[in-house]
Amino acid sequence: MDSKKKYWKGLEELNRTPEFVEKNKHEFAEPLPIEEVLSGAGLASKTPRRDFLKALGFGVGAVTLAACQKVPVHKSIPYLIKPEEVTPGVANYYTSSHDGHAILVKTREGRPIKVEGNPGDVLSGGGLSSQSQASVLDLYDNNRVKDPQLNGNDAPWDEVDRFVKQQLAAAQAGGKKIRIITSTVNSPSAQAVLADFVAKYPAAKHINYDAYSYTGIIQANQQSFGKAVLPHYNFDKADVIVSVGADFLGSWISGEEFSRQYVSKRNSKALESKKMSRHIQFEAGMSLTGTNADVRMPVKVSEEGAVLVALYNALAGTTLPGTKKLSSPAAEKAVVLAAKELQAAKGRAVVVTGSNSVAKQVLTNAINGLLGSYGTTIDLDNPSYQYKGNDAEFVQFINEAKRGEVGAVIFLNANPAYDYFNAKDLKDALGKVKLKVSFSDHDDETAALCNVVAPNHHYLESWGDSNAIAGFYSVVQPTINPVFNTRQAEQSLLIWAEAPVQDYYAYVKNYWSKNLLALAGLSGEAGWETLLQTGYVKTTPAAASTAAFAGNVTAAAQTIADNASKMAASGDDKVEVQLYLNTSIGDGKYANNPWLQELPDGVSKVTWDNYAAIAPKFAEKLGIEEGDVVKIEANGYSVEVPALFQPGQAQGTISIAVGYGRTKAGVVGNEVGKNVYPFASFRDGSIHKAFVASISKTGDVSPLAQTQTHHSYEGRDVIRETTLKDFVKDPTAASGHGVEHKKYSLWDEHDRPTYDWVMAIDLNACTGCGACIVACNVENNIPVVGKDEVKRRREMHWIRIDRYYSFHEEGKVVTEEREIDDLASLDHVTVVHQPMLCQHCDHAPCETVCPVLATVHSSEGLNQMAYNRCVGTRYCANNCPYKVRRFNWFNYWNDSRFDNYLNNEHTQLVLNPDVTTRFRGVMEKCSFCVQRIQAGKLKAKIENRPLLDGEIKVACQQTCSANAIIFGNRNDPNSEVSKALKSERTYYVLEELNVQPGIGYQVKVRNSFETETQA
Template identity: 45%
Template structure:
């Protein structure tokens, strides 16, 4: 059996030896030291320990009995027609945050948005979401948002602000002074129309779009190859062979929610299918995409250009075309070229580098492989990134020269995330008139003289065209909580229009989109239907763009130049959780572990194991770069030798209490190369300091212990034997001392396909939102007090410098022979007649016997009153800020808010099960297969999780559990779990 390991320390020590973990001592540890050692620094003894225990228990009892607050329920005097108390309403909408997009449903209860689901009707995202989409609901209730218009620190009415702004804009127009509107890429058709109208009213105004994670080089390359700037539609579901050069398409590159679904679809082995795509990844840092590859090659970012040029040259050789004079390719590149040619028209080559030369060669390579029109479509384009990096350089130059007399900024934060952010900040302060139209204070908005606060997207109307002819609508799930006004309405007001934005959208859609369909006889019916569905995807015929091969002689020569540099290469990447840092004040995302390192609440410098050994560096050592900045070290298996990597999104200085000063801002480490932002820099030197740093890591313990918890095999083996990699079956009939359980009605269960699970973590945030799971903060994570009901275990295997990676979601296994149920002295945990392991919170007295007896370690103990369920103020342990009535509005009323001192764990979303059963009962029928979905299943963009009734022999779940790939965790101990897994299959060459 292949040996798997979670950390380098575990790999070194072996599974039989515990891994030392540095944990700062809290009150509990101090008390244990007193008890075990007899004396501490204050000469305390065992008697003092018992006194302290007794005091803490007594004072908790007194506070709990004295300070229970009175909660009042206010009934509706006149009930709104659309609201039925206790029943959820869903509003089809769209999530937009910069280039992040998803078609969604907003779940509301009694007028409160509490959860976001994916929209199954979307032809782009197909019901999937990401962790950031799930967590965005929390931003609605962020008390750190702007609450009203401001002029300096002075509150204004909207009328006063509008008058001031219009007077200033008219004065500047009369004097023909330059005004700039700075926004992210706008891919809303009606918003573009609003901006165009605004530009007509103020012809002296210039519109600049800025993407801090731009695709500027890709846009320029496509303009040279097709005569039109745009991003082609990548079809990973059509590709039999995917070759990626540092394109993290499953993590952050372009449209990951769509790419994940396509990728997983091509790699699922079901219904007798034995074919799956093959994925080869070249990269320096172990990315989420690289960790899922069949074959991953660690290379320096500076070597990408040469490797791509050599690959292109080898394909030209195979085709018998004239080649370029460059360095001879390695045997691996020659073999890869042959494999690509064998899959011509069914392959896909992508690169994440923001480098024009690289993108031009990639385009030429895909053209020679006949991929355009098959795995690459130019008639359908991705529209979420349209900004050109050089435009931002020109703007900074104009700001510094004093040419710009007024600056309007919306949805961007260049002072924080632009590589010349400090210069940008100083230039903004010199602008005579400036106004921010942002949602919340940030490093840029606080420098503006006026603020016209925007609505949260859940309070807004809008439309979106994330891909060509794929439209979706955004509608509010609640009225604005504060005195804010959405950006588009503000521009309309300053343009002198008397239309509100909703009327403007409807007018725009009637004029532009109504004629694209013939199903509805009038616009009102068409509008209402589209609003209800959330999407409108007409069948439009778009002329295919012809590929024109640019002269790449010089490009190939430049790409083939060997980069000579001393020192290390440093790559800046985007965090899967926090992205570019806009959502840094979101505690759910801060506490979401990085998929690879399993570290939360921090960014850090990744270094290769080989480099760490040479420099005698250990986990948590602090090093100093040659720019004077210091960073803690994480030794990342798979990191390319002589390279470093660090994530963006941290180091916010103007932010809410959650995200302020968490980690370090590294945007200034980026640079501009040939008019395009580059996120890697060479010539970095590091030296070890004497400092040590504690990481909040959620996965440092042993869990495999030599057992077959993760099972995997190669595709060739699977074709020969459907049970390949799964030969560890333990079938013990009636092995227990108890009678075999029977479930006469339903027997609920889950199956997780390890081949489809990519480890993105979206399910963990969906579970958190659905089940009111609290976050605990960095200090408590370090003490292993995290509360997440579903964790994603990450296992390495093989060589530490070129490891394989497998992800395995683990939640309560709902064992039919549950060890936890036998040891509870108060029967707080028991088994239902439908196969669910239940928790009766009211009975639980916190012995934690069940947690100790659980072999899967999935039960969570409430150490503190994180959600104030005990009504005792406890701000010290409330990093989410869920102490105000506003913040608590996000809590799901269908799920009990657990009190301090009780055990909690996955309930398999029992509230959803009950709702599904009741709905079926009202209709006089049985529950249909697939009708009930758990929160983790519903949000999973890859479709890796399947929930259903194991008693239903015709259900998809029963079919999956009957597969040769199906197995249970720790079958040998006969706990009879209701959660099962399908083995991981890799498409590796034998």
């Protein structure tokens, strides 16, 4: 372990601000509302705290006695004729797909309650993103459109169908164009439906439009190789990775897939051979990927192109137009070292760029061509179909509509009235279109401009399929009957096209029977049923071939240089702004999902808002304090957002997340944050989300709801990391593995004869994405509390991802043998993510202080909560060194104050009946998904066999694409968790306190530049 390193969660803790010090003087955010509780119970409001238990003790006793009185028994009505596939109390699982991933959907008594990754999914191997985990809640969203609408009024489907067919026929006959605007469609069956529709109406054209576009990559590949495709990247085949602004572990293209690939070269299995990949990141804003990099260098947005030019020059031995030195000497040196690393790893290296600039992507292609990456780390022969958006075609559609050439437009899974940068232009254009149809299941910003709203099914009510990547086909099947009077969009198109087969289930089945089942050697009804059980079909991928680069590098470099000169900010009030996509709200489609709104950002830990991330040193120069509302002005548009001090942010830049500022998302998402899409611009064939703006203070202050600094470890040793070089020398030096701490006990040790449930967490595998948080929320009925309650430190998450920054002693780093002042040193920080949950300690300090035995230890090593015993003293939270226990300040699931979040007649249908919903005044915390443990044991017992290792997966473990979490029985020496805990990297957080935690962490290892270059 690097003894010189000091770790801190946020700038409040680093600087020991008065507010932080004051808050952390107390164990609790605020005292219990004693007066309110006691007065409600008819007791004296001045009752001392010590008498509170006495008062409650009497009250509890009285209630208990009252509960013993005989009352009439009302029997529930059983199934008169039980459906064959439904057994009350037993879950059913269905295969389906979401965002191209093969998934499994858990249903109870006919209602979907949980989504899991399908282990056969080629993208994530069974993992799932936070958005997919939360998607089940959208099914029960009371803000969905409940009936079709015609000219603003509810109308029956047959009336809507007559009107649409009449208008389409009139447009076709009148020589008008018909346009179908969709987000990327990679469903083979849906593509066939669109083809049938175009056959009926030859004036129709399908346009793929993505709010966050990858047109730059697709068009660059057309120019470079004659293939307009999005490549399939193989980070698991790369020994050296250089990323220039690409958040490939977060929101860039396929975060779950890339995380699984990336970690396979860096986790425990990889480190057994004492080797790991090296990752170098150049970026303006601190991204999730940047936090995981071995070497991260902040550079301005305007300098990203210069980084690529310098890399190409070093590899090709040439000097391209626009060659110039970077403003940061450290970044300049890092480019030179990165080029040497790439050169040494030809054929085993990859360079990726996050920009949507065609020129930057062409230059990136040229670099990868020099490295021999095509056919190994980059595959053009088995491309990704996850994004197909064409920015130029959408701009062309708007121009056609403005000229009055379009007679009808249909929107499917697209909301350009919100997320297109020039929404006013779009609205003006739509004013000249006679028929405007939206398939949105919400009355969103685009649907509000349409005269027909034909609400689509939620995907859990739908039939369909997906082809996210070449050779992998997955099926979509409904898991519940439609909740509202909606209809699948594809079926509507078939009806309007007067197709011979208008039932979409029959259409999908016929399509698979004719085209896809044979790929897996299946056929007929039996083959179809097999598909529905497995959920997917995989074919042998085509051989990945090398590709000869044929692009114009000089022209690309010149374009980059020209744009950079326009981009470089000038003047004291000017700043370079970068718009980015986060992993929770994304492009804004999920803005009405409260689980995602309350998911802390992976880097900033902010909830329920977007903000201007700014470097502390640059903020000081501008006179900005954290929380100050700043006005950003550019391109004739302005927004006012709070400022957040972000270590690692490049000087002279700010970053703002898109996806916020919705006006018609629903009661949860409306007016949360500000819409920054209008800042974007269209040039050189693609939409760009970086620009120069002026920045000024408004005088207002808006504190952000952050979760990161709600607790402090007071400088205790919780994070341990090392470099690969030091790890190879002494694998146990950082972890202290094998060093025995003295153990004391006032009680007899717990006997665990059969099971001892424990967990191992690999810090090298955890990327900090937060999918585990949402999976835990869904599985364990964890409520959402809202922005105001988060600001009061009342969030309810059972698992959190702690993010730690670090630099050398006294907040200084040494770069080129000179010390940089403290604020500037915040440009160069390293980050470690640590999942933190109840440690299920064998000597649990919470158990010894509970006066009513509400928290006790089981014979299987679990620290358990008996909710009906808990009286809310919070002594356990006071005594927990990990601060992982949560107190219910309100009855969140039934309190009218939380109606906008989870409490309505539909959303409570998502509750897991195997987990008790907790009431106001009780403590709760991670249970190691005890309901899953019991279900696994019961299944093994029924089948008269021993429980198998890996058969039980807790929710956080199951959703992790990186396999950072391992759970199992320590009593089984051959179990995966037992082997992991024996790793030389394993240590236990705060084990010196003699609490004997049940979760072992594996030391973070970084392959930084001081390590010798691998062969």
